[in-house]
Amino acid sequence: MSDFLTLVGARIKQLRVQKGLSQARLAELAELQDSYIGGVERGSRNISLNSLEKIMSALGADPVEALKFGKLDEVVDLSEEAAKQDLLEIHLSLLQERSLPEIRLVHRMVKDMFDTFDRKEERES
Template sequence: MTDLQSLIGTKIRLLRRAKNMTQHELAEKAGLIDSYVGGVERGERNISLKTLEKIMHGLEASPSDLLTLASNDQDESRQELISKFITGTSTLTKEQIESVNRIITEVLNTYNK
């Protein structure tokens, strides 16, 4: 696995999650199979430009959306965490989200002291 493969895979996962799509949904839109999309996202697949084009079409993303990579590992980790947070809170009520926000604020205040 090359660094570029891993970065592209991570970017695909971030874009897919930002659009609240499952791997299955992306695979259907791109004309691929689920396990293949999973392998691409994990950086296990050395994909062709044609496949990359199919994935961009499935994500309704431009080449610049897909090829604009995080500037460093910290930014990539932050983007991944934000994506997980958005996905994880999408079914919560307003009150539950406010509780989660209070907890996160307390944790951040602890680290910032």
């Protein structure tokens, strides 16, 4: 998996979730297999331009939207739990291709950040 495929997959997933579609429904609309959609969203499938066009058409979006990675940080009007789950899955897909030392470094950094947040909250209480 490449970082590019992971980003494209995360963006497609974000657009799918925004539309309230399951992977199975998107696959049906795009006339593709749902396992293929899952692989694309995980970044483990090398998506063809033809399939990208089908998926984006099924999402009612211009194909260039799949390449707007900056929008991965945007949280849309979802319930808090759905937005949380969406962001967690995006983070997981970003970490998927990283080496174990890189993942451990990210883990330590996040843990240190949470420890700092917790200490700040304790001082303010």
